[in-house]
Amino acid sequence: MPAAKDIRVLVVDDQMSIRLLVRAGLQQIGFTDIVDAPDGEAGLKALLDRPAHLVISDYNMPKLDGLGLLRAIRSHEPIRKTGFIMLTGRADTDLVQRAVQFGVNNYLVKPFTVATLKAKIEGVFGPLT
Amino acid sequence: MDPMESIKATFFLECEELLGDLEAGLMALENGEGDDETVNAIFRAVHSVKGGAGAFGLDDLVRFAHVFETALDRMRSGQIAAAGDAVKLMLRAADVLADLVQTARDGGPGVEQQRSMAIAAELEALSEGRDPAPANADGELAIDTVPDDAGIDGLDFTPQTVSLDLPADLEAAAPAPVGWRIRFRPNTDLYAKANDAAFLLRELEGLGECQVTPDLSGLPAFDDLDPEVSHLAWEIELSGECSEAAIREVFEFAEGDCELEIAQLDHHAGSAALPPGPDPAGPEISLSDANAELMAELPGPVAAPVASDKPAKPQAQPASATAPAQATIRVELDRVDRLIDLVGELVINQAMLAQRASESDLGRSNGVSMALDDLEQLTREIQDSCMAIRAQPVKSVFQRMPRLLREIAAMTGKQVRLVTEGEGTEVDKTVIERLTEPLTHMVRNAVDHGLETPGERKGAGKPEEGTVRLSAVHRSGRIVIEVADDGRGINRERVRQKAVDRGLIDASAALSDEEVDNLIFHPGFSTADQVSDISGRGVGMDVVKRSIQALGGRISISSRPGEGSVFTLSLPLTLAVLDGMVVTCAGETLVAPLTAIVETLKPRPEDLEKFGPQGRLLKVRDTYVPLIDVGVRLGWRTSGTDPAQCVVLLVETESGGRAALLVDAIQGQRQVVIKSLEANYQRVDGVAAATILGDGRVALILDIDAVISSRRAPPPTGQASLAKAS
Numbered sequence: 001m002p003a004a005k006d007i008r009v010l011v012v013d014d015q016m017s018i019r020l021l022v023r024a025g026l027q028q029i030g031f032t033d034i035v036d037a038p039d040g041e042a043g044l045k046a047l048l049d050r051p052a053h054l055v056i057s058d059y060n061m062p063k064l065d066g067l068g069l070l071r072a073i074r075s076h077e078p079i080r081k082t083g084f085i086m087l088t089g090r091a092d093t094d095l096v097q098r099a100v101q102f103g104v105n106n107y108l109v110k111p112f113t114v115a116t117l118k119a120k121i122e123g124v125f126g127p128l129t
Numbered sequence: 130m131d132p133m134e135s136i137k138a139t140f141f142l143e144c145e146e147l148l149g150d151l152e153a154g155l156m157a158l159e160n161g162e163g164d165d166e167t168v169n170a171i172f173r174a175v176h177s178v179k180g181g182a183g184a185f186g187l188d189d190l191v192r193f194a195h196v197f198e199t200a201l202d203r204m205r206s207g208q209i210a211a212a213g214d215a216v217k218l219m220l221r222a223a224d225v226l227a228d229l230v231q232t233a234r235d236g237g238p239g240v241e242q243q244r245s246m247a248i249a250a251e252l253e254a255l256s257e258g259r260d261p262a263p264a265n266a267d268g269e270l271a272i273d274t275v276p277d278d279a280g281i282d283g284l285d286f287t288p289q290t291v292s293l294d295l296p297a298d299l300e301a302a303a304p305a306p307v308g309w310r311i312r313f314r315p316n317t318d319l320y321a322k323a324n325d326a327a328f329l330l331r332e333l334e335g336l337g338e339c340q341v342t343p344d345l346s347g348l349p350a351f352d353d354l355d356p357e358v359s360h361l362a363w364e365i366e367l368s369g370e371c372s373e374a375a376i377r378e379v380f381e382f383a384e385g386d387c388e389l390e391i392a393q394l395d396h397h398a399g400s401a402a403l404p405p406g407p408d409p410a411g412p413e414i415s416l417s418d419a420n421a422e423l424m425a426e427l428p429g430p431v432a433a434p435v436a437s438d439k440p441a442k443p444q445a446q447p448a449s450a451t452a453p454a455q456a457t458i459r460v461e462l463d464r465v466d467r468l469i470d471l472v473g474e475l476v477i478n479q480a481m482l483a484q485r486a487s488e489s490d491l492g493r494s495n496g497v498s499m500a501l502d503d504l505e506q507l508t509r510e511i512q513d514s515c516m517a518i519r520a521q522p523v524k525s526v527f528q529r530m531p532r533l534l535r536e537i538a539a540m541t542g543k544q545v546r547l548v549t550e551g552e553g554t555e556v557d558k559t560v561i562e563r564l565t566e567p568l569t570h571m572v573r574n575a576v577d578h579g580l581e582t583p584g585e586r587k588g589a590g591k592p593e594e595g596t597v598r599l600s601a602v603h604r605s606g607r608i609v610i611e612v613a614d615d616g617r618g619i620n621r622e623r624v625r626q627k628a629v630d631r632g633l634i635d636a637s638a639a640l641s642d643e644e645v646d647n648l649i650f651h652p653g654f655s656t657a658d659q660v661s662d663i664s665g666r667g668v669g670m671d672v673v674k675r676s677i678q679a680l681g682g683r684i685s686i687s688s689r690p691g692e693g694s695v696f697t698l699s700l701p702l703t704l705a706v707l708d709g710m711v712v713t714c715a716g717e718t719l720v721a722p723l724t725a726i727v728e729t730l731k732p733r734p735e736d737l738e739k740f741g742p743q744g745r746l747l748k749v750r751d752t753y754v755p756l757i758d759v760g761v762r763l764g765w766r767t768s769g770t771d772p773a774q775c776v777v778l779l780v781e782t783e784s785g786g787r788a789a790l791l792v793d794a795i796q797g798q799r800q801v802v803i804k805s806l807e808a809n810y811q812r813v814d815g816v817a818a819a820t821i822l823g824d825g826r827v828a829l830i831l832d833i834d835a836v837i838s839s840r841r842a843p844p845p846t847g848q849a850s851l852a853k854a855s
Contacts, residue, residue, distance in 0.1 A: 014173070017140035017181050024132060050374050053291075060176050083291040089180065096286060106288040111183040123288030 001129045004030035011036040012043035012057035012069060013087065018110075022056055022087075025117045029128070040064025044072050047079050054083040054124065056108070059095055067095075070102045083124045140181040141234045142459065147174040148227045149528055155223055156531060158216045168211050171219075172201040178226065187233045190226075193245055197222050200252040208258070215255055222248050224532050308337070308369065308394035309376060314344070314362035315387040321357065324383045330363065332379045337369020366394060462558070465518050469705055472508075472515045473802040476706075479508045480799075480823035516557065516703050523601045523610070524552040526565050530572050530599060537576045544583050544593055545576055550600035556608045557703040563680055564610070564700070567673040571612045571696050572597060574670070579616035579694055589691065591615070607724065608702055613695040619688040621645045627654065646686045650674045680704065681722075681817065683782070683834065707803050707830065710778065711796040711822070715760035718828040719792065720801055720820055725833040727779045727787065729795060732756075732772045747772075747789040749779060755837075758791045762836050763815050780833050788837045799823075803830065 009031055011022045019036045026034050035052065037043035041063040043055065055073065059066035070084050086099045086107045096107045105124045108117065122128055154171040157163040179194035200219070203209045225245045311333070315326055333339055344362035354360070367376070373391055380389050483501050491497050527549050538545045556564075580586075580595035587593055598613040621642060628634045628648045640648075648654060649670045677684045682700035701707070701724075709720035710729075736748040737756070746753040756777070760766045770793070778790040801820035806813060806829070817832035 015140075015143055015177050015181060017136055017143055018184065020136045020139060021184055024136065049377060058180075060173050062170070062173065081291060089176070100286065103289065105291060107286065110180050111186075120288070124291050126290065 001127050002125050003129045005032045007031060007054060007125065007128075008033040008035070008052040009054045009056060010034075010043060010047060010052040012038075012040060012055060012061070012066070014039050014058065014061040018058065018087070022117070025112075025114045028114050029118045029121070040066065040069035040072070043069050044076075047073065047082065048076065051079050052082060054085065054121065056085045056087060058087045059089075059092070059099075067099060067102060070099060070104055074103050085120055085124065137185050139459075140185060141230065143181065144178055144230045144234075147178050148223065148230065150174045151223050151226070152220070152528065152531060155216055155220050158211050159220065161212065163211060165205075168201070168205050172198065172205050175201055175226070178230065182233070185233075189245075190229045190233050193222075193226060193229055193249055196249045196252045196256075197226060200256045203256050209255060218248070218251055218255060220531075220535065222252055224535070225249075227532075309365075309367045309371075309373070310392050310394045311365040311367060311376060312362070312390040313365065313380070313387060314347075314389075315359040315383070317358040317360075319359045319383060319386045322383075322386050324386060326359065326361070326363070329379055329383060330365070333365060333367060333376070336371040336375055336379070337367050340366040342366075368394070460518075465515075469515050469519065472512050473705060473804075476508055476512055476800075476802050477821045477823075479504055481825055484823035512706065516705065519558045519703070520555040521558050521561050522553045522555050523561060523564075523608070526561055526568055527552050527599055527601070529565065529569070533569060533572060534576060534597065537573055541577060542582060543576060543580050543595060545580060546594050546596050548596060548598045550598070551602050554601040554603055554608060555702075556601075556700065557705070559704050560608070560680055560700055560702070563676065564698075567676045567698075568599075568610070568612070570670075570673050572599065575612055575614040575616070575694070575696075579614035579618075581617050585617075589617075603702075604699075608700050610698040610700070611695055612698075613693060615693040618690040618692055618694055619646050619649070619686070621690070624648050643687075646688050649686070650684070678834070681707075705803060707801050707818075707820075709799060709801045709820075709830065711799050711801075711828065712776070712778070712792040713794045713796060714763075714792040715765035717765060718796070718822065718826060719759065720799075720828050720830045721778055721780070721790070721792075722817075722830065722833060723798060725780045725782070727781050730777050730779065732775070732777050732789070732791075734773050737772055745772075747777060749787075749789065752787075754779070754787045754789045756789045756791055757836060759831070759836065760791075760793075780837070782834050782837055786837065790831075790833075790836065801828070801830070 004026075009026055011019050011026075011034060013019045013022070013036070016038075019038075023034050023036065033052075035046060035050075037046045039061045040057070043057060044064065046052075047055065055069070057066045057069055064072070066086055070086070073079055073082050073084060083105045084103070086096065086104050088095055088107050088109055096104070099107065106120045108120045112120075118128070151171055151174040154163065154167045154174070157167050158171075175194055175198045179191055179198055182188075182190035182194060197219075200209065200215075200222075204211050204215065204219075209215050225248050229245065313326070313329070315324075319326065330339070330341060342364045344364060347362060348354075348360045376391055377384075377389075380387065383389075483505065485491075486497060486501055530549070531547055534545050534547050537543075575597050576595070580597070581589065581591075583593040586595065596615050598611070600613075601608060601610045603609075625634075625640070625645055625648070628645075628651070629636045631654070633648065633651055633654070634640065650673075651671055654669055654671065674684050677698055677700070680700055681704065682698055684699075685697050686694060687697070688694040707720070708723040710723055710726055712719050712721060730749070732747055738746045738748065738753065740746045740753075740755075745756040747756040756772065758766075758770070760770070761768075770791075772791055775791050775793055776795050778792060779787060780790055781787050799822075801822070803818045804820055806816060806819045809819070813829070815832055815836045816829045817835075818830045820828050820830055822828050
């Protein structure tokens, strides 16, 4: 079983408050290796510089949106297998369906609780210790 | 602070930016300047407000933002035209959203439910392409409560699992290489950007053993050599088990300024994955030898940066590769203010030190005086840098005005267009903060009193839509802000009549147009026949004038009947320091603001004229200006001294009037740190503030305009007297 502290997570959102929230949630679960980026472009760059196991990304962002980031990750061989959880608003069924086509691993509806966040991550990696 | 509370505070700060973007975008659309990206940005702004609000359980905000977002989504997909009434509605919706955010942040009575409901209903109607219907009777919007953890209903989704072989699969997907071949070719301007190839190569050595081969093929003939550009390239074989990311980290700051190829080296096969580059001209040599070889082979200038042993430049220090470049940080204002305060003390202390040193002859010692000069220089720079932290574009005030204008226009039935210029002009944050209220009042006045109704305008042959122009510009160390309207201008007859009615002026008084216009700044003067909802809030132009003066600023008006009025504010860029002329007067030390002084001169007896029982005039190049003995004016002496023994400061007021201020002697020019006299003592007539001089004594800073205006009694130009204000 993977331990949260061994998993590096990249949080991508153009809102600092959401990044902080996700980070706080992750820390509560036991994650320690957390980096963030303010948009898809910066997220991709961060990932290419230093891979992560999991990306939690918003959809609506300037420069490169969440779907764009997902597609870019899936087409860059070294980081192709990075786990990807899309943050989405409540009504975005379309978005999730499109994200599935591009190989999203899971989705997370805003607003969310820490328990949901954990469940969504465990949906990708299996139970965390 | 509770971490959640601090994140929430971050969210509200974000909201301010988002709401600003929202309004700016909508206004661009209204002016026909927007495009698809504008609509996208607007949508993102509302979406982000909604997202954050949801996270903090701000349900009212979420509900409204949701309806707003839905309408914007339709606009984004082209179902609603991004122009006309739809945009006007969205501007009003943006106002409601801003109010809801404010309520969520500050608590309080909240937005009128009815208003937000009505706008929401209109937005819903817009989204659905029907005529607006009244909001539901129960006042509930057609959206249920928001929090949702479970997921999206009816969506068939299975999470895609990823197997984690921790931590092996992290550092590059490939097995750890035995080595790397790196080809590094700096662009010509690498050195100009404060990078240093030698430093980068040395950094690489820290990752493992390096074999460096210089590529001299780009080296021009000696006559063609430009010593400031980079001509060399290097191929480096790096052995060791470092990751590609670590190598890229070394080149992080040079990335845009060089060609960099990194390929895995297969020692067993003896070939690198890189395609062959230009043949290296030199033999393979190790890095330490490379410098020596280069020094021997190359002319100095090119070799110098390579061989230089200067310490690593801060820019080149590797930072965490994953940390995104942070363009701004948020700092609590208190901290900045504390810093500014301390720097103010430092400046004073430095001045005192310099003075003590020179008094004790220590200044003669070369070392001490040089060190003191350096200290002064540094102190100045620190001070300037601190001031720059506080400087903000006036945009933050200007961007409140469109909404204000919309509201007043709606209340008065007038049509107004706002034009802003120079929004990027920067000024101290305190000035900005204290500018909001007077400026709001002036803009309100411009619409309420200045502009005519559409009917009147049409009758006068003007476009029905009036224009209010708000502009800011830096002019000789001050910021000048103008509020101009193209309305009816000041009705001088009425102003005059009012002033006579109120006993402010004598019915027979002969006043210039300028003087009549300035009557509106007189305390208690209001030109509106009835106190209206909009301008008549018990605040007259005299209060505006006082608040501007309290900022060390000046206000003036120029008006043309039928064409409009221009209010001009001139404000200091910072409230913390002042360039002053230090003078002696009646045994006291005073500071006169340098900006007000036109020239200084020694009066000649033949240029002095008596004027009335007490007044005296001084002839300066064929014009007479009133001569004011500062010592008498401030009550430090009763009888005037002999002007021939004194010095005159020829000063100019904001309205262009000149006066000659008589002081005993000039000590010199100095930048002084302003200390509030009001906060530490009390308000003194004719004195703007105080400062501490190098010798530790307190000196008063003259309020030139007040000193001059107190000469006149009663004041026909309505100068607010300091005595009354205190």
